[in-house]
Amino acid sequence: MASERKATPDPARSLAILWRTREPTSRSAGPGLSVDRIVRAAIAIADAEGLDALTMRRVAEALGVGTMSVYTYVPGKAELVDVMVDTAYGEMPRAAVAGDWRARLERIARDNLALYQRHPWMLRAETTRPVLGPHLLAKYDHELNAVADIGLTDVEMDAVLTLVLGHVKSAARAASEVVDLERETGMTDGQWWQSHAPWLETFMTAGSYPTAARVGTAAGQQHGAAYGPEYAFEFGLQRVLDGISVVVAERAATRQPG
Amino acid sequence: MASERKATPDPARSLAILWRTREPTSRSAGPGLSVDRIVRAAIAIADAEGLDALTMRRVAEALGVGTMSVYTYVPGKAELVDVMVDTAYGEMPRAAVAGDWRARLERIARDNLALYQRHPWMLRAETTRPVLGPHLLAKYDHELNAVADIGLTDVEMDAVLTLVLGHVKSAARAASEVVDLERETGMTDGQWWQSHAPWLETFMTAGSYPTAARVGTAAGQQHGAAYGPEYAFEFGLQRVLDGISVVVAERAATRQPG
DNA sequence: ATCCACGGCGTACGGCGTACGGCGTAGGAT
DNA sequence: ATCCTACGCCGTACGCCGTACGCCGTGGAT
Numbered sequence: 001m002a003s004e005r006k007a008t009p010d011p012a013r014s015l016a017i018l019w020r021t022r023e024p025t026s027r028s029a030g031p032g033l034s035v036d037r038i039v040r041a042a043i044a045i046a047d048a049e050g051l052d053a054l055t056m057r058r059v060a061e062a063l064g065v066g067t068m069s070v071y072t073y074v075p076g077k078a079e080l081v082d083v084m085v086d087t088a089y090g091e092m093p094r095a096a097v098a099g100d101w102r103a104r105l106e107r108i109a110r111d112n113l114a115l116y117q118r119h120p121w122m123l124r125a126e127t128t129r130p131v132l133g134p135h136l137l138a139k140y141d142h143e144l145n146a147v148a149d150i151g152l153t154d155v156e157m158d159a160v161l162t163l164v165l166g167h168v169k170s171a172a173r174a175a176s177e178v179v180d181l182e183r184e185t186g187m188t189d190g191q192w193w194q195s196h197a198p199w200l201e202t203f204m205t206a207g208s209y210p211t212a213a214r215v216g217t218a219a220g221q222q223h224g225a226a227y228g229p230e231y232a233f234e235f236g237l238q239r240v241l242d243g244i245s246v247v248v249a250e251r252a253a254t255r256q257p258g
Numbered sequence: 259m260a261s262e263r264k265a266t267p268d269p270a271r272s273l274a275i276l277w278r279t280r281e282p283t284s285r286s287a288g289p290g291l292s293v294d295r296i297v298r299a300a301i302a303i304a305d306a307e308g309l310d311a312l313t314m315r316r317v318a319e320a321l322g323v324g325t326m327s328v329y330t331y332v333p334g335k336a337e338l339v340d341v342m343v344d345t346a347y348g349e350m351p352r353a354a355v356a357g358d359w360r361a362r363l364e365r366i367a368r369d370n371l372a373l374y375q376r377h378p379w380m381l382r383a384e385t386t387r388p389v390l391g392p393h394l395l396a397k398y399d400h401e402l403n404a405v406a407d408i409g410l411t412d413v414e415m416d417a418v419l420t421l422v423l424g425h426v427k428s429a430a431r432a433a434s435e436v437v438d439l440e441r442e443t444g445m446t447d448g449q450w451w452q453s454h455a456p457w458l459e460t461f462m463t464a465g466s467y468p469t470a471a472r473v474g475t476a477a478g479q480q481h482g483a484a485y486g487p488e489y490a491f492e493f494g495l496q497r498v499l500d501g502i503s504v505v506v507a508e509r510a511a512t513r514q515p516g
Numbered sequence: 517a518t519c520c521a522c523g524g525c526g527t528a529c530g531g532c533g534t535a536c537g538g539c540g541t542a543g544g545a546t
Numbered sequence: 547a548t549c550c551t552a553c554g555c556c557g558t559a560c561g562c563c564g565t566a567c568g569c570c571g572t573g574g575a576t
Contacts (some may be wrong), residue, residue: 015457033523056564066525067566073523077564126439132454141470148469154476155489164496166428168423174420180386196390199273211406212399218412231413236421243501291554314533321542324556326534331554 008111014079018133027180033065035073046084046121050180054081056123081125085220086133088119094142101248102241104146105160109168109237116172120180123173151251160244167236175229266447272337276391291323293331297341304342304379308438312339312379339383341508344391346377352400360499362404363418367495374430381431386424409509418502425494429516433487447481 015021041062046054055075060067063206074080092111097104116123140161147157178189185192222228273279275293299320304312314335318325332338350369355362374381398419405415436447443450480486 012457015454050275055562057562060525068526068567069524071565072525124427128435128442130435132458137467137470140474141467144469144473154473155480156493157344158473158477159490159493160497162428162432162490163425166425166432166494170420170424170428177386177388184386196273199270200390209395209399211402212395215402215416216398217411219416222413232420233418235414236424237418239421239501239505240498241501242501242504243497247497313531315531318556326536326557327555330556422518 013075017074017079017083018131024058028103033063033069033073035083037063037069038073038080039087042080043084043087043119047119051121051124054163059234078127082129082131082133084123085122085131086113086135088122089133089139091115091134092135092139094138097146100152101147105164105241105244106237108143108146109164109195111164111214112168113233115171120172120176123169123176150248151254152247156247160247163244164237164240167240168233171229171233171236171240174232178223178229187229193220193223270335272340273390275337275341276277276389284343284409291321291327293341295321296328296331296338297345300338301342301345301377305377309379309382314338321370322356336385340387340391342391343380343383344389344393346380346393347372347397349373349376349393350397352396355404358410359405360503363422363499363502364495366404367422370423370426371430371491373408374427374434378430378434381427382435409513410505414505418505421502422495423497425498429487429491429494431464432490436481446484451478451481 020035038059042054042059045058045062054077056070057067060070060079063070070080070146092115097107099107143161143165144157147160152160181192182188187195219228222231278293294316299316300312303316303320314328315325317338318328321328328338332341350373355365357365401419401423402415405418410418439450440446445453477486480489
C-alpha cells in the first residue's frame with residue numbers, strides 16, 4: 001500500500017531523490033534507466049489508468065526492464081509517488097498574474113484545479129507525509145506572492161493559501177468521483193441516480209426527511225445536467241474569496257485608520 | 259484494494275445491506291454472525307490501527323470465525339467500508355441547535371470535525387461512489403435544516419453545506435496527517451521538521467525562495483507549538499462563514515428591499 | 517591484465533481480496 | 547418420526563501486490 005511507510009527510512013535518501021542529488025551515472029549505454037525516466041513512465045500510467053493501476057511491475061514493464069531494476073533508483077513505491085507528485089507540481093504555471101489579490105488567488109485556484117483534472121491520481125497520492133520537493137517549494141513561493149503585501153501576517157498568508165487550496169482539492173475530488181463513477185459503471189451520473197432512485201424511495205418512508213428529499217432532488221437534477229461539481233467549485237470559491245476579503249479589509253482599515 | 263470496485267455489482271444488494279433489509283436469521287445459536295457484529299468489529303480495528311490494518315482476515319479473526327464467513331453477510335470489502343461509514347454517521351448528534359444560522363453551521367462543522375477525529379479512517383474511506391445509507395441521509399437532512407429558511411435556493415443550500423463540510427474534511431485531514439506522522443516516525447511534528455531542516459537548507463540555495471522560507475518558518479514554528487492544524491481549521495471556518503454571510507445578506511436585502 | 521563496484525534482475529516470500537465447492541445441521545414438509 | 551433442503555460456515559487455492567536477497571556480467575580504474 002502506498003499509504004503505509006516504513007518508519008522514516010532516512011530523510012536524506014528521500015530528499016536526495018526528490019532534489020535529484022545524483023550525478024547521471026552514464027556508466028554504459030544499456031537500457032539507461034534513471035529516476036526521471038521512471039517517474040515519467042509512472043505518471044503516464046497513473047494519468048491513463050489511475051493510481052490503482054500503478055504497479056512497480058507495470059512501471060518496469062513500460063520501461064522494458066526487470067521489476068527489481070526500478071528499485072536501484074527508487075527505494076520504494078511510496079517514494080516514487082512522492083517524486084511523481086513533486087514532478088507534477090513542476091508543470092504548473094509560475095508567471096506573475098496581473099490584477100488585485102482576488103484575481104491572483106482566483107487564478108491560482110483555477111491553475112490548481114486544472115492540475116488535478118490533468119492528474120486525478122494526485123487527489124489520492126498525498127498521504128501522511130509532506131513531500132518537500134523543489135517544485136512544491138517553488139509552487140508555495142509563487143502562491144504566497146499572490147497574497148503578499150496585502151496586510152496579512154505570515155501565518156495568515158499560509159492559512160489563506162491552505163483554505164483556498166483545500167477548497168480546490170475538495171471540489172476536484174468531487175468532480176473526479178463523478179468521472180470515476182462513469183468509467184466504472186459505464187453509466188452517466190444521471191443514469192446512476194435514476195437507477196438508484198426507485199430503491200431509495202422504497203427504503204425511504206415517504207416524508208421522513210422532507211428537506212433532504214427536496215434539496216437532494218434539486219441538487220440531483222443539477223447533477224443530471226452534468227453541472228454539479230463545477231457549480232460547487234465556483235460557488236465555494238467565491239464564498240471563500242468573499243470571506244478572505246473581510247480580513248483583508250479589516251487589516252487595511254487598521255493600518256491606515258480614517 | 260478498497261478503492262477499486264467491480265462495476266456496480268447490483269445496486270439493490272448494496273442498498274439492502276446499508277439499510278439492513280434482512281430479517282435477523284436467528285437460525286441457530288452458533289457464532290451468530292451478523293452485519294452489525296461484523297461492522298462493529300471492523301470499526302474497532304480501523305479506529306485502533308487505521309484503515310491499512312483493516313483486513314477481511316483481521317475482521318474474521320476478531321469475530322472468531324473463518325475468513326470467508328464474513329462474505330456471507332457482506333459482498334466484499336468495499337461494501338463493508340460503505341456500511342462502516344454510514345454507521346459512523348449514525349453516531350452524530352441530531353439535536354436541534356439554538357442560535358442563528360451561523361451558530362448552527364459552526365456547530366455542524368465542529369460535530370463533523372469531532373467525528374473525523376474519532377474515526378480518522380473515514381478521511382480515506384469514502385471513494386468514488388456516494389454511500390446513500392440511512393444515516394447519511396438523516397445527517398444530510400439535519401444539516402440542511404441549519405441553513406433552511408435563510409433565503410437560499412435549494413441548490414445554494416446544498417452548495418453551502420458542501421463548502422463547509424469540505425473545509426472540515428480538509429482541516430481534519432491535515433490534523434490527521436500530523437498524528438499519523440508522529441505515530442509512524444515516533445517523532446513529534448517539531449522534531450520531524452528539525453531533522454529535515456538541515457537538508458532542506460543544503461538543497462535550497464539560500465534566498466531562492468525568500469517568501470516561502472520566511473512564511474514556511476513562521477508556519478513551521480506554529481506547528482512546533484502543536485497548534486497549526488487547529489488554527490487552520492478555525493481561521494478557515496470563520497472565513498467560510500463570512501463568505502456565506504455575504505450571500506445570505508444579499509438574499510435578505512433582495513427579499514425585503516428598503 | 518586484474519579487480520571490483522555497481523547496474524540489472526530472477527526468484528521467492530508473505531500478505532492481500534475473494535472465487536469456489538463442500539460440509540453439517542436446523543426447521544419445515546410430509 | 548422422517549426426510550429434504552436451504553443456508554451458515556469455512557478450507558483451499560489463485561492471482562495479484564510490494565520488495566528482500568543474492569547472483570551475474572561488465573566497464574573503468576588500477
